[in-house]
Amino acid sequence: MLIDSHVNLHAxxxxxxxxxxxxxxxxxxxxxxxxxxxRLATFEATHGLAMAHPEIWCTVGVHPHEARHYEDLTDDRLVELSARPRVVGIGECGLDFHYDFSPRDIQAEVFRRHVSAARLTGLPLVIHTREADAEMAAILREEQGRGPFKFLMHCYTSGMELAETAMELGGWFSVSGIASFKAAEDVRQVIRAMPADRIIVETDCPYLAPTPYRGRRNEPAYVGRVLETLAEVRGWSMEEADRRTTDAFFDLFHAVPRPDAAS
Structure with a gap:
């Protein structure tokens, strides 16, 4: 069974x-x-997909691009929404200093509220980070000092130093189709260093279609190609890559029931 840990089917x-x-x-x-x-404005669509399809689960959160619209967001509101059926994570949230669609201080404050909600609920935090390595590392260290929480560095393409901080703090990593891009050797170098028991795969569809689908709209059906790329980069067989990423997924998204191995 293939698992796509990050889809945007409401898009x-x-x-x-x-x-x-x-x-x-x-x-x-x-x-x-x-x-x-x-963003919470589309959460009903996101949650509706999870309620309508037995193979789909969902998260609740606000992307850093949208943080400027959610200055009044509270951890209590995230906790409230996370109590709905089939909500299994908090996010996508974090810092994006590439586009700066939201002011950086607001991004950081809204991100911290997501961290608090993850800590309060015990659900994993899905983190987006781009060109904010030092700031993200500092927040993760500070917030872990306040109390532990599970977190995933989604579609990780940042530097080795932040990756090492996330590894030290017990974070998981997800690999996307970017790993298959010819020019992405720096990404593959970090993937080789990731902890073998804390790597999962994703498409991030409709974005970032893997080779040979690059340039097309991405779909969850392509996640097998991402898994193949991970196996190639790590020197694993497909069976080992499947087993390791499946185990890591259920260790992280513990609210998703694991199908019986015999089924």
């Missing part, structure tokens, strides 16, 4: 054929998907 890119995309994922052997919340 408008899927408005014309969403159910067909989900059907193609099933046909490709994708048995579980985590539908990611990027």
């Amino acid at each position: 408008p890119q899927f408005d014309e054929d969403r159910e067909e995309v989900i059907a193609r994922a099933r046909a490709a052997g994708v048995g579980l998907m985590i539908e990611i919340s990027d």
Whole structure:
């Protein structure tokens, strides 16, 4: 069973054929998907997908691009929404200093509220970080000092120093189609250093389609190619890559019931 740990099926890119995309994922052997919340304005759509499809679970959170619209967001509100059925994570949240669509201080404050919600609920935090390595490392260290929480460095493409901090603090990492891009040797170098028991895979669809689909709209059906890339980079067989990433997924997203191994 393939697992796509990060999909954005509520995105408008899927408005014309969403159910067909989900059907193609099933046909490709994708048995579980985590539908990611990027803002509360679309959370009902995100949660609705999880409620309508037995293989889809979801998160609740606000992307750093949207943080400027959620200055009044509280950890209590995130905790409240996370109590709904089939919500299994907090996020996507974090820091994005590449685009700076939201002021950096607001990004950081909204991110800290997500950390608090993850700590209060025990659910894993799905982190987006881009060109904010030092600031992210500092927040992670400070917040872990206040109390432990599980976290995932989603679609990790940042530097080795932040990766080492996340590893030290017990973080998980997800690998995306970027790892298959010819020019992404720096990303592959970090992947080789990631802890073998804390790596999972994702598509981040509709974005970042892996080679040979690059340039197309990404779909969960392509997550098998991401797994193949991870196996190649780490020197694992496909069976080992599948086993390791599946175990790591259920260790992280512990609220998702693991199917019986015999089924």
